[in-house]
Amino acid sequence: MYLLGYDIGSSSVKVSLIEASSGKIIASDFSPKKEMKIIANQPGWAEQNPSDWWINLKLANESVMQQSRVDAEDIKAIGITWQMHGLILVDKDQNLLRPSIIWCDSRAVSYGEKAFQQIGTEKCLSHLLNSPGNFTASKLAWVKENEPEVFDKIDKIMLPGDYIAMKLSGQTGITIEGLSEGIFWDFKNQCISEDVTNFYGIPKSFFPEIVPSFGIQAEVSAQAAVELGLKAGTPISYRAGDQPNNAMSLNVFNPGEIASTAGTSGVVYGVLDQLDYDPKSRVNTFAHVNYTEELTRLGVLLCxxxxxxxxxxxxxxxxxxxxxxxxxxxxxxxxxxxxxxxxxxxxxxxxxxxxxxxxxxxxxxxxxxxxxxxxxxxxxxxxxxxxxxxxxxxxxxxxxxxxxxxxxxxxxxxxxxxxxxxxxxxxxxxxxxYDTDGSVGAARGAGIGIGFYANSDEAFASLEKIAxxxxxxxxxxxxxxxxxxxxxxxxxxx
Structure with a gap:
């Protein structure tokens, strides 16, 4: 039995296949071999074409399948992780409406600052745990004001991993963790924020169905199965943004535990068990992968x-x-x-x-x-x-x-x-x-999502500390x- 993990980065897409029982990496590859292009039409802008993510996912997936010689029937679940805070817009036919405005794009700073002041700083911090800042919601507000012809065609908004899940399954969905990283989630009222959607004029119909971070979210469609050489019906059972996922990949689930990464951007990420925030939003608080309405698990993210x-x-x-x-x-x-x-x-x-x-x-x-x-x-x-x-x-x-x-x-x-x-x-x-990465963590997360692992300790029992x-x-x-x-x-x- 095998588990597949997809990591949608801004430099490349990485794919890893692990053996579920041992946690051993059977095959891994990434595409492209040179860094993916970031489109910067103006200073401070950063965009990528989501279709490039899908093309590179297929290339890396093909390599992994060829390396491993594993029968697609034996791949029992797929996990997805992604570069956080990106904005993807699709129409009613699931066609892309524009390139994705990605995490390092700065164009929406003023929109977030205006929302922070007019919604109210205390209300934003106590409900959203952040200023709206330069996050996904503010990027959508920029599109509404500057590209109204695009905004009028929107059927669904998504984060990068949600787009990949849609390409895999034909279905749209979003997690609470994803909503929180976009600054759409009201932690006090446990719902999509009325304050943010009302202030920015975002219809609630734009949001896909909420799915759990761990659990059967969708299944690989017949079309995607042909494109990827996978079995139709294979469950997609885990998804999370890259920093919560990287923490999860290191078995960081509990209050006080700290994880770090140092790729294109760098992160220190710590877990809290109570609603808290930095009054200046210099570090940000999001839902962690194991956050539920019953269990408060938050990730404090320094980026x-x-x-x-x-x-x-x-x-x-x-x-x-x-x-x-x-x-x-x-x-x-x-x-x-x-x-x-x-x-x-x-x-x-x-x-x-x-x-x-x-x-x-x-x-x-x-x-x-x-x-x-x-x-x-x-x-x-x-x-x-x-x-x-x-x-x-x-x-x-x-x-x-x-x-x-x-x-x-x-x-x-x-x-x-x-x-x-x-x-x-x-x-x-x-x-x-530790000897791990985001794609391997996503694969382990998929195993948790289908219940193959009884708990996180079992999922990470084989995690190797190397120094x-x-x-x-x-x-x-x-x-x-x-x-x-x-x-x-x-x-x-x-």
């Missing part, structure tokens, strides 16, 4: 847009003579803690929530032509990303979160010893690295000094 994208930008524009990220890490390791005084403000990928939706852009400070080299800049980039995490984690600590252990997948920037050691030492937290990173206590003063130096430059930029 840094300028994370792996900074490292990628340096590789393609600055460190072009180096063939891999490993080579970059090796060169950076020759620079000491603090990068000889260089500080980088890494916020060059749209409005940053942690900075109250300001766009400060990326800047480099302190270069001396006589003493600094390429390696110093490469190390400063990694340190600056960690320092932006620490800046946000201090906000989480103000909310009462005790960050002692951070769980992460052994991927992306966590592959860098500089990154993970700096994070451990600055935050004074132990980092546990533990302890703070460098004897050098912590050097890390704190570098962080303090970085903070002075950030404060000057704000």
């Amino acid at each position: 840094i847009n300028g994370t792996g994208i900074l490292n990628s930008w340096l590789k393609h524009n600055f460190a072009t003579s180096l063939s891999s990220y490993g080579d970059m890490n090796e060169l950076a390791s020759l620079s000491p803690i603090g990068s000889k005084g260089i500080s980088i403000i890494p916020f060059g990928n749209g409005a940053e929530r942690v900075l109250e939706n300001q766009e400060t852009d990326c800047s480099i400070h302190g270069i001396n032509f006589n003493i600094h080299s390429k390696g110093d800049i490469l190390r400063a980039a990694q340190e600056s990303i960690v320092f932006s995490y620490e800046y946000g984690m201090n906000i989480m600590r103000e909310m009462g979160m005790d960050i002692k252990v951070i769980k992460a997948g052994n991927a992306n920037m966590f592959l860098s010893s500089i990154f993970r050691q700096t994070l451990s030492s600055v935050s004074n937290a132990v980092i546990e690295l 533990i990173i302890e703070p460098e206590t004897e050098k912590r003063e050097q890390y704190i000094e570098a962080y303090t130096h970085w903070m002075r430059h950030l404060q000057a930029a704000l």
Whole structure:
């Protein structure tokens, strides 16, 4: 028996097939091999064509099926995870009406700020647990005002994973977790927010049927089965946004547990058991994967847009003579803690929530032509990303979160010893690295959704811890000094 997981990212679509009983990865692949295009027709805009996600899902799925040689009859469930906060619009025939406005698009900031003030800051925070900000609801308000001909044709609004589920099944649906990440969910009244829909003028008919995060949500249609080489009727039994899913992938379900990722954007995500929020919405509170009306499980999410994208930008524009990220890490390791005084403000990928939706852009400070080299800049980039995490984690600590252990997948920037050691030492937290990723987690979630696993502990019994990173206590003063130096430059930029 096998389980299939789909991860719809902004860089690529990843597909993993696991054996249900052992949790072993049978096959995995991603597409495209180069990063997917992000359309930016104006500064601060970011769009992708959802049909590209579907094309790349089919390519990666085909590769996985060929690698594994598994009979489609033996695949018993599918799980889906996705880049959060994207807006997908379809008409009554399920045709796309426009490209998706994705997570790092900043065009709707002013719409969210206006809603925050006019609905009322206290009411937004106590009911939505966030400002409407630059999230999905505000993006839809932008479409209504700027593209009324598109708005008039809308039959359903969805998040990226809902679109993939629709392509798989022909049915539309949305989860409470998805509604909450779009800032459509009223946590106090346990319903789609009347305040948001009334203020923005969003008809309730736009929302698909609410489906559970875990459970039979839909089944693979005959058409999709032919396209993907799957069995018609295979249940889709789990879906969640990428950060709740990444936490779930690390067996983070309970209050006080912390997960982190460091891909294109970076996240620290902690679980709460009571309604709480940051008064300035610098970190955001959403429904976690195991949230129900009876069980309060919320995810506090710190998101840094300028994370792996900074490292990628340096590789393609600055460190072009180096063939891999490993080579970059090796060169950076020759620079000491603090990068000889260089500080980088890494916020060059749209409005940053942690900075109250300001766009400060990326800047480099302190270069001396006589003493600094390429390696110093490469190390400063990694340190600056960690320092932006620490800046946000201090906000989480103000909310009462005790960050002692951070769980992460052994991927992306966590592959860098500089990154993970700096994070451990600055935050004074132990980092546990695991052999998992979002697509594998989605597959395990699918197993929970069909009841193959009795509980989360059983689902993650085979999760392999591959490394533990302890703070460098004897050098912590050097890390704190570098962080303090970085903070002075950030404060000057704000």
